[in-house]
Amino acid sequence: MVIEGFEGEPGSRPPMADLLTAGLHASLTDPALEGMNLLNELVMRFPDAISFSAGRPFEGFFRVEDLHRYLRTYCDHLEKELGYTSEQVVRTLFQYGRTKGVIHELIARNLAVDEGIKADPDSIVVTVGCQEAMYLVLRALRTDERDVLLAVSPMYVGITGAAKLVDMPVLGVEDGEELSDLQAVVDRARAEGLRPRALYLVPDFSNPSGHTLSVATRHRLLEIAEREDLLLLEDNPYGLFSLEDERMPTLKSLDTGRRVVYLGSFAKTCFPGARVGFAVADQYVWDGRSERAELFADQLSKIKSMLTVNTPAFAQALVAGKLLESGYSLSSANEDLRQVYRNNLRRLLDGLARRFPPDGPYKVTWNTPGGGFFVVLDVPFTVTDDLLEHCAREYGVLWVPMHHFYDGRSSTNQLRLSCSALSAGQIDEGLDRFADFVADSMN
Amino acid sequence: MVIEGFEGEPGSRPPMADLLTAGLHASLTDPALEGMNLLNELVMRFPDAISFSAGRPFEGFFRVEDLHRYLRTYCDHLEKELGYTSEQVVRTLFQYGRTKGVIHELIARNLAVDEGIKADPDSIVVTVGCQEAMYLVLRALRTDERDVLLAVSPMYVGITGAAKLVDMPVLGVEDGEELSDLQAVVDRARAEGLRPRALYLVPDFSNPSGHTLSVATRHRLLEIAEREDLLLLEDNPYGLFSLEDERMPTLKSLDTGRRVVYLGSFAKTCFPGARVGFAVADQYVWDGRSERAELFADQLSKIKSMLTVNTPAFAQALVAGKLLESGYSLSSANEDLRQVYRNNLRRLLDGLARRFPPDGPYKVTWNTPGGGFFVVLDVPFTVTDDLLEHCAREYGVLWVPMHHFYDGRSSTNQLRLSCSALSAGQIDEGLDRFADFVADSMN
Numbered sequence: 011m012v013i014e015g016f017e018g019e020p021g022s023r024p025p026m027a028d029l030l031t032a033g034l035h036a037s038l039t040d041p042a043l044e045g046m047n048l049l050n051e052l053v054m055r056f057p058d059a060i061s062f063s064a065g066r067p068f069e070g071f072f073r074v075e076d077l078h079r080y081l082r083t084y085c086d087h088l089e090k091e092l093g094y095t096s097e098q099v100v101r102t103l104f105q106y107g108r109t110k111g112v113i114h115e116l117i118a119r120n121l122a123v124d125e126g127i128k129a130d131p132d133s134i135v136v137t138v139g140c141q142e143a144m145y146l147v148l149r150a151l152r153t154d155e156r157d158v159l160l161a162v163s164p165m166y167v168g169i170t171g172a173a174k175l176v177d178m179p180v181l182g183v184e185d186g187e188e189l190s191d192l193q194a195v196v197d198r199a200r201a202e203g204l205r206p207r208a209l210y211l212v213p214d215f216s217n218p219s220g221h222t223l224s225v226a227t228r229h230r231l232l233e234i235a236e237r238e239d240l241l242l243l244e245d246n247p248y249g250l251f252s253l254e255d256e257r258m259p260t261l262k263s264l265d266t267g268r269r270v271v272y273l274g275s276f277a278k279t280c281f282p283g284a285r286v287g288f289a290v291a292d293q294y295v296w297d298g299r300s301e302r303a304e305l306f307a308d309q310l311s312k313i314k315s316m317l318t319v320n321t322p323a324f325a326q327a328l329v330a331g332k333l334l335e336s337g338y339s340l341s342s343a344n345e346d347l348r349q350v351y352r353n354n355l356r357r358l359l360d361g362l363a364r365r366f367p368p369d370g371p372y373k374v375t376w377n378t379p380g381g382g383f384f385v386v387l388d389v390p391f392t393v394t395d396d397l398l399e400h401c402a403r404e405y406g407v408l409w410v411p412m413h414h415f416y417d418g419r420s421s422t423n424q425l426r427l428s429c430s431a432l433s434a435g436q437i438d439e440g441l442d443r444f445a446d447f448v449a450d451s452m453n
Numbered sequence: 454m455v456i457e458g459f460e461g462e463p464g465s466r467p468p469m470a471d472l473l474t475a476g477l478h479a480s481l482t483d484p485a486l487e488g489m490n491l492l493n494e495l496v497m498r499f500p501d502a503i504s505f506s507a508g509r510p511f512e513g514f515f516r517v518e519d520l521h522r523y524l525r526t527y528c529d530h531l532e533k534e535l536g537y538t539s540e541q542v543v544r545t546l547f548q549y550g551r552t553k554g555v556i557h558e559l560i561a562r563n564l565a566v567d568e569g570i571k572a573d574p575d576s577i578v579v580t581v582g583c584q585e586a587m588y589l590v591l592r593a594l595r596t597d598e599r600d601v602l603l604a605v606s607p608m609y610v611g612i613t614g615a616a617k618l619v620d621m622p623v624l625g626v627e628d629g630e631e632l633s634d635l636q637a638v639v640d641r642a643r644a645e646g647l648r649p650r651a652l653y654l655v656p657d658f659s660n661p662s663g664h665t666l667s668v669a670t671r672h673r674l675l676e677i678a679e680r681e682d683l684l685l686l687e688d689n690p691y692g693l694f695s696l697e698d699e700r701m702p703t704l705k706s707l708d709t710g711r712r713v714v715y716l717g718s719f720a721k722t723c724f725p726g727a728r729v730g731f732a733v734a735d736q737y738v739w740d741g742r743s744e745r746a747e748l749f750a751d752q753l754s755k756i757k758s759m760l761t762v763n764t765p766a767f768a769q770a771l772v773a774g775k776l777l778e779s780g781y782s783l784s785s786a787n788e789d790l791r792q793v794y795r796n797n798l799r800r801l802l803d804g805l806a807r808r809f810p811p812d813g814p815y816k817v818t819w820n821t822p823g824g825g826f827f828v829v830l831d832v833p834f835t836v837t838d839d840l841l842e843h844c845a846r847e848y849g850v851l852w853v854p855m856h857h858f859y860d861g862r863s864s865t866n867q868l869r870l871s872c873s874a875l876s877a878g879q880i881d882e883g884l885d886r887f888a889d890f891v892a893d894s895m896n
Contacts, residue, residue, distance in 0.1 A: 027739035027746045028711050034593050034738070037759065038752055047755065069540070072547040074528060077767065078521050085517060097512075104515040104724040138581050138728075138761040145760055149618060150477050171759030175592060268471050281547040283766040285581075295477070296470035303470045309481055312490065316480065316614030317588055318581040318761065323726040324520065325765040 037174035042167050045414040048395060052402055060440035061408040062427040065217060065383050067278050068350050069431065080331025081324070087334050103323050109311045111136025111321050113330040117274070117288055119338040124250065126263040127272065133292035133307045135314065136321045140245065140275035140287035144172040144210075145317070146310040147243060147271055147289060151207040152176040158199055161210040162189065164415030166217050166245070169210045180417060183209065185219045188227055196238050208241035208271070213261055215248040215382025218415045218426045222380050228261050235269040241293070247275040250341050251351045252381035268293045271306070276329050278430075279340040284325040351383070354429040354437060358385060361441040372448055383430040386412065391451050394421045407443040480617035485610050488857040491838060495845055503883035504851040505870040508660060508826050510721050511793050512874065523774025524767070530777050546766050552754045554579025554764055556773040560717070560731055562781040567693065569706040570715065576735035576750045578757065579764045583688065583718035583730035587615040587653075588760070589753040590686060590714055590732060594650040595619040601642055604653040605632065607858030609660050609688070612653045623860060626652065628662045631670055639681050651684040651714070656704055658691040658825025661858045661869045665823050671704050678712040684736070690718040693784050694794045695824035711736045714749070719772050721873075722783040727768040794826070797872040797880060801828060804884040815891055826873040829855065834894050837864045850886040 031039060053061060088094040088102060102112060114134040121127040137143040151157055159173050163182030173180045181199055183192050192209065199206045209231070213223045223231070235242050244261040262272040272290040280286070291310055294303035336343030359378060362385070366374040376387045391397075393411045402408050412424035427444075429437055474482060496504060531537040531545060545555060557577040564570040580586040594600055602616050606625030616623045624642055626635050635652065642649045652674070656666045666674070678685050687704040705715040715733040723729070734753055737746035779786030802821060805828070809817040819830045834840075836854045845851050855867035870887075872880055 026737055028736040029738045029749060031738060031740040031752075033596065034752060035596055035756075038593065038755055039740075043755055043759065046758070066549055069544060069548060072543045074524075074539075074543060074546065077524065077546070081517075081520065096517075100515045100517060101512060103517065103520070104726040105512060106509055106720075106725045138765070139763075141760065141762050150481065153476065153478050168759070168762075175756065175759050277549075282549045282763075283545075283547040285761065285763055285765040293471040294469055295472045295474060297474040297482075306472060309474075309477060312481055312486055313478075313618065315489070316486065316611070316618050317584065318728065319584045319611075320582075320725075320728055322581070322728040322765050322768040324771060325767055328767060 036177070037171070040171075040174050042170045042414065042417060043174070045395070046167055049410060049414070052399060052408060056402040056406070056408065059402050059406045059408045060432070060436050060443065062429065062432070062440055062444070063408040063410045064431060065428050066431045067282060068347060068354075070350070071347055072281065077328055080328045080335070083331035083334050084327040087330070103327060107320050107323055109315050109320060110134065110307060111288070111326060112323060113326045113333070114288075116330050116333045116338065120333050120340060121272075121274075121290070123338045124341045125246070125260050127260060127290065129262075129272075129290045130292055130305075133305050134288050134290055135307045135310045136286065136288045136326060137314065138287070138318050138321050139277065139285040140247065140273050141168050141172065142314070142318060142321075143273050143287050143289040143310075144169055144243070144245075145175060146313050147208070147241075147273075147291070148172050148176050148178055149313050150306070150309055151241070152178040156203060156205040157207050158204045159208055159210060160192070160195060160199075160206050160240070162212070162216065162219075163417070164218050164412060165210075165417065166212060167414065169243075169245075170417060179204075181206070182417065185216065185221055187221070187224060189223070189231065192231070192234060196234075196240070206238070206240060208243050209235070210243040210245065212245045212247070214246060214258060215251065215379050215384070217248070217382070218384050218410070218412065219386055220377050220379030220382055220384045222258060225258060228259070228264055231261065232264060232267065232269055236267050240269070242270045243273055244270050245273040245275075247278050248382040250279060250344060251348055251383070253352055253355060254380070262290060276340075279344055280329050280332050284328050286321060286325050286329045351381075351430060353434070354432060355379070355381070355383075355385075357434055357437050358427060358429040358441070361437060362387075365441055365445040366448075372452060374448060383428050385427045385429070387425050387427060388423055389425065389448060389451075391423065392421050393423060393425045397451070401444075401447045405443045405447040407440050407447065409444070479620070480614070483614075483617050485613045485857065485860060486617070488838070489610055492853060492857070495842060495851060499845040499849070499851065502845050502849045502851045503875070503879050503886065505872065505875070505883055505887070506851040506853045507874060508871050509874040510725060511790060511797075513793070514790055515724065520771055523771045523778070526774035526777050527770040530773070546770060550763050550766055552758050552763060553577065553750060554731070554769060555766060556769045556776070557731075559773050559776045559781065563776050563783060564715075564717075564733070566781045567784045568689070568703050570703060570733065572705075572715075572733045573735055573748075576748050577731050577733055578750050578753045579729065579731045579769060580757065581730070581761050581764050582720065582728040583690065583716050584611050584615065585757070585761060585764075586716050586730050586732040586753075587612055587686070587688075588618060589756050590651070590684075590716075590734070591615050591619050591621055592756050593749070593752055594684070595621040599646060599648040600650050601647045602651055602653060603635070603638060603642075603649050603683070605655070605659065605662075606860070607661050607855060608653075608860065609655065610857065612686075612688075613860060622647075624649070625860065628659065628664055630664070630667060632666070632674065635674070635677060639677075639683070649681070649683060651686050652678070653686040653688065655688045655691070657689060657701060658694065658822050658827070660691070660825070661827050661853070661855065662829055663820050663822030663825055663827045665701060668701060671702070671707055674704065675707060675710065675712055679710050683712070685713045686716060687713050688716040688718075690721050691825040693722060693787060694791055694826070696795055696798060697823065705733060719783075722787055723772050723775050727771050729764060729768050729772045794824075794873060796877070797875060798822070798824065798826075798828075800877055800880050801870060801872040801884070804880060805830075808884055808888040809891075815895060817891060826871045828870045828872070830868050830870060831866055832868065832891065832894075834866065835864050836866060836868050840894070844887075844890045848886045848890040850883050850890065852887070
């Protein structure tokens with residue numbers, strides 16, 4: 011058969027094949043994506059290695075019976091608080107439903123209680139994880155080759171991936187307390203005839219850098235966004251997990267000009283298996299004719315109707331159950347979990363300090379995040395995927411080379427350690443193995 | 454502020470707006486999408502109208518307690534049949550998981566039992582409804598402006614919508630027993646420098662036409678697909694719901710050359726609220742270098758990892774529970790439901806025959822589907838959205854103007870009636886109202 015897009019050497023014979031990668035969308039051969047697949051593959055190949063690589067939540071508090079209770083709690087809420095008939099309850103759970111979701115009122119209350127965000131429930135789109143919310147926003151904003159996304163770099167691979175699906179270039183803005191080169195990146199883009207539409211960032215305990223933006227920087231970002239007509243895509247999966255009790259205000263809670271699209275996730279505060287996230291998109295969208303504007307959330311909802319139709323009602327019900335049982339405060343519902351993450355992060359930072367003292371033989375340094383799951387190390391040697399594989403095989407410990415978070419680069423002197431899913435003993439043992447690896451890598 | 458993409462008349466002042474529709478992706482102003490929103494809006498505005506418009510499943514057999522049992526059944530399966538520890542069960546349900554899904558083995562058994570399809574479980578990607586599966590396939594196949602999709606017309610709006618999201622033009626192939634103009638459409642496209650990648654179709658009781666392809670036509674389609682290097686995207690949501698007991702073989706069960714990507718849905722055979730569908734994509738994909746090819750399913754999985762990451766494990770568990778309890782046969786599990794749909798379709802067809810006899814005053818004709826949810830009527834007047842609104846307000850009955858299923862057209866002489874979610878009494882009353890509407894529309 012003719013193979014669509016076959017471009018092998020003259021005479022080269024393909025194995026039995028129906029399609030060629032060259033005949034498929036470019037996102038499928040993107041380095042960022044290939045990188046993540048390689049990392050997942052290494053985790054599979056070395057199941058006994060201690061993994062500092064995954065940003066998965068701690069599993070110790072998950073209970074199957076909770077799922078049954080959450081579902082009953084939500085059904086009781088529908089019947090007793092909202093006065094639904096049993097037919098309406100059944101319809102809500104089993105049938106096609108509202109594209110923007112059915113737990114938007116509960117999410118709005120949670121945002122008020124935990125994040126200081128006053129969100130109109132109609133401005134909330136419940137999505138299949140935060141990843142779908144990212145896609146919906148980028149799909150809406152990418153109209154032609156002039157539209158580009160800005161993202162704080164090093165970048166979360168999820169946003170890079172979503173951008174690839176809509177062929178949207180991503181321009182990096184160097185991470186750091188000030189995000190001081192944002193204006194320069196915007197100016198350069200406009201000079202090249204490009205149209206920067208939005209800046210993606212994780213203001214609290216960023217993935218992968220662990221950085222947190224100061225309040226002053228948050229205010230300055232909102233000013234720049236207003237002046238440059240940028241949206242700020244605020245992704246906040248780790249905000250609850252601060253080392254200290256006081257927290258920074260979310261960008262959205264400071265947003266008086268509808269510049270921020272807030273991207274929410276329940277993966278770390280409830281359970282990843284539900285795949286429930288959301289976007290708060292309260293921007294007004296005008297068609298140039300009508301008397302009144304629509305909400306951006308309703309535009310995102312239209313795209314969702316062509317992508318996943320609904321977020322599974324059963325999954326929404328489980329998250330709703332946990333929200334209802336906690337009085338809408340995931341901060342209080344996760345008190346034990348927050349303590350686990352604080353202890354793990356402190357143990358990781360203390361363990362690094364003990365093993366790599368400033369006056370020690372190895373020049374290993376790291377940042378000290380105010381919370382979250384991630385610490386970035388600077389090491390005195392080049393960090394590649396091959397080195398990771400060597401470390402996994404010979405030392406039984408996994409981590410993530412930072413180059414995966416820089417679009418295009420193939421190596422840096424940095425690596426990321428994650429401690430969210432590990433026990434204290436695993437952290438200690440893992441750091442011992444890691445220290446041996448560093449020592450041997452120097453000689 | 455500057456409004457991105459503002460193109461109003463000089464001096465025209467927009468209402469308070471942050472974004473303009475003209476500055477958002479073209480899919481958001483697509484007629485097909487606007488049409489569906491209008492139809493949904495009419496259903497909301499006339500809640501007391503009898504709706505022949507929605508293709509929703511019958512709700513009479515849904516029970517909330519079944520959800521709890523399905524979840525327990527799946528957990529028992531993991532522990533007792535697969536030997537999972539309780540930690541592994543918890544991880545499967547709560548944690549991030551396999552991108553291609555966790556119930557692929559069960560789906561493969563169901564396909565063998567109900568559809569005569571021998572599917573390698575690794576070739577199955579479990580998706581957030583069949584809609585996500587459509588998107589994944591089209592995203593993979595659309596590489597540049599030359600790639601086009603063929604679809605049997607009148608077209609299911611879901612495939613039109615998914616194509617809009619990847620900016621993929623859709624060329625209509627006229628519906629009918631033979632699909633006789635397929636070759637001509639392919640030739641014309643190639644002559645214009647286009648690259649037809651796939652043909653989307655619903656071979657059994659199509660939505661909206663109700664048509665079913667003969668076995669001979671199915672074999673001929675497979676020949677054309679092989680010769681023209683087309684994939685056949687077989688969507689089969691209604692296959693179980695035939696009027697008679699004998700069923701046609703699925704295209705996939707006849708597919709010896711890996712030409713068919715089978716698109717499966719559990720929305721009609723389990724529950725829409727789960728949003729669980731899947732694709733069987735067993736095509737070999739070669740990168741032009743490697744010794745061995747990959748499965749197309751693994752390419753779709755890579756795209757899914759950038760779109761929704763996983764299909765919610767909880768939702769997969771509920772479908773799995775129903776599959777396990779039925780011995781993998783949704784045909785037998787849905788015996789009562791199949792009878793409801795048969796009775797409804799017969800009642801609709803008989804009711805039409807009684808109200809619009811051949812020798813009667815009104816030239817109303819319709820097709821006689823072999824099953825499924827839909828009947829298409831030809832009426833002696835032009836069917837527009839305004840007429841539908843008039844019918845809803847004055848006669849309290851809803852249906853769908855067929856022009857919504859023809860990309861671009863604004864009116865036809867056809868309308869679609871759906872009977873899946875109605876009671877016998879609603880069908881009779883709805884047809885009485887509809888007959889009055891037809892009579893008055895003639896005068």
